[in-house]
Amino acid sequence: MNISIPSILLGLGGKCLLNWSLVFLQKNHICRSFLGVFSVSLTVVDTLLTLSVTALHGDGHALLGLKLTRYHVCLLVQIIGQVYSTLQWPVVVVAALDHFFTATRRFQSTNTRSRRVICLFVSGLLWSLAALYIFLLSGFRPVVEDVSHNQCWIFHTSQILHVTVFLLLTVSCAALHAWCSTRLLKIPPLNDQITNQSRAHCRGSVVHQALQIFLNTWALFLVFLAVLLLLPVVIPAYLGLNVAWLCFLNSLLIAVVLCAVCSRGLAAVPPDSFCEWRFKFSLAAEDRT
Template identity: 65%
Template sequence: MYVSIPSILVGLGGKCLLDWTLVFLQREHICKTLLGVFCISLAIVDSALAVCVTTVHVHADGYVLLLGSRLTRYHVCLLVQIVGQVYSALQWPVVVSAGLDHFCTVTLRLNSIATRTRWLACSLVTALLWLLTALYVFLLSDFTPVMEDVPHHQIHQCFVLHTSQILQVAMLLLLTLGCAALHAGCSARLFKNLLKDQITDQTRAHARKSVVHQAVHVFLNTWALFLVFLAVLFLTCVEIPAYLGLNAAWLCFLNSLLIAVVLCVACPASQLAQGLAAVPPDSFCEWRFTFSSAAED
C-alpha cells in the first residue's frame, strides 16, 4: 500500500506518544519482565525513526547531510520499509520469548531474583532479538524494497508493507486459552462422573477449573473491547501498516494474554492457593484468585 509521508509522520508521532505514555504508566515494574524491557527499546526505536523521517521531510532542499552522506526521501521510504519488515519479523520471536519468561516466572518464582539481575538478563535477550531479527531481514529473508522511479524531491508517498502477524498471534493464543478452559471444564466433569471415590483428584480438578475460570474472567473483563477491535479488523480485512503493527498497546495486550495462557496451561491450582506461584506484573489486569478451603487443602 502507498501512504503519504505526512500520514507516516502523524502515525509515528501518535505511536511514539502511546509508547512513552504506557512506559510511564508501567514505570514501577516495567524492567521486571522481558516484554517491559522490549517495550522500552521499541519506544526508543520508534522515536529515532520519527526524528529521522521528520528531519528529512521538513528540510527545504529535500535532503540532509549526515556524516558526509546525503539522506533524501528515498532513504525515508527505505527506512520505513526496513523497520516495518523488522517489526513484522519480531512478532513471533517476542511472543515465544515472553511466553517462556512468564512460564519461568510462574513455575520457578523468578520474581524473587534481584531487579537489576532480571533487567540485565532481559536487556541482553532484547538486544539479541533485535540483532538476530535484523540479520534475518537483511541476509535470509526475501525482502525487496519498493521505490518510486522519480527524483527525490518529487516523492510525496512511500510504499509500506502491511502486517498479518498480529491477527495470527492473537488467534493462536486465544485458541490456546479456549482449549485450556475447555480441557479444565471437561476434566472436572470427568472426575465428577468417574472418580467419585477419589476425593483428592476430584478436588484438584475443580480447583484447576476454578483457576482457569477466574483467569479467563479477569482477562476478558479488561480486554473485551480490544478483542472486539481485533475481530473487526479480521472481518473487514483492514491492512495494518507494518511500522504501526508492533506497539506498546499491543505488547500490553500480549502480556495479559500470555499470563492468562500460562496460568491456565501450566500453573497448578495448589501452587496459586498456597502462594507458591508468582504472577508476572501486569498494569491492566489484577490477577487475584480465590479458593475454597477444600481446594487450598
C-alpha cells in the first residue's frame, strides 16, 4: 500500500510518544523482565528510525559522499517493518519462557543485575538475528519503484492477529479444561479422591481468576483487535510492533503461564503494570492439602 512520507512521520511520531509514555509509566520495574528490556530497545529503535526518516525526508541529503533521497527513506522503513514482523513470534516464545521461569523460579540464584544483562543480551541477539534473516534468508525484495512523488510502498503485517488468536485459543482451552474438571468434581468423591479433587478445585479457581483479571483490564483492547480481524483493515509493518502491544502481550502471556503452572505450584507472578494478579486464596494451599 502507498503511504505518503508525512503520514509515515506522523505515525512514527505518535508511536514514539506512546512508547516513551508507557516506558516511563512502567519505570519502576521495566527492566525486571525480558519484555520490559525489549520494550526499551524497541522504543530506542523507533526513535532512531523517526529521527532518520525526518533527516532523510526530501532530496539532496548526503552522507559519506552518498546522495540520499526519498527512495532511501522508503527502503529504510520497509526494512525496519520487515524486521518488526519477523520479531513477533520469537519475542512471544522468549517472553513466554521468561515468564515460565519467573513463575516457577527456575533460576532463583540469578540476581537482578545479572538478569538485566541476560535480557539485554537476548534482546540484542534477537534484533541481530532478525536483521540477518531479512538480508540473507528471507528473500526480501524492497519496492522503491513506480510510486508517486513523496510516497512509499509499505508492507503490512498480520502477525499481531495471528499471535492474539493463538494465545486466546490457548487460554480458552485452559478455561474449558478447568470448567470440565469442575463439572466432574460434582460427583461424590471417595475418601482417597478428596486430595485430588481439592487440587483440581484450586487449579480451576486459579484459571477462572486469571482470566477474570485479564479480561477486566484488556476487554476493550480485545474488542479493538476483533474489529481489526473482522474488518479489512491492514496494519503497516512499521507500526505493528509497539510497546502498547507488548504490554498487552505481557498480560496475556502471564495469564497463559498462570493457567499452565497452577497445577505445579506458583512461586511468583511476573511483573505487570496493568493487571493486578492477586488471588482470593493462597496459591500454596494446594501443596498443603
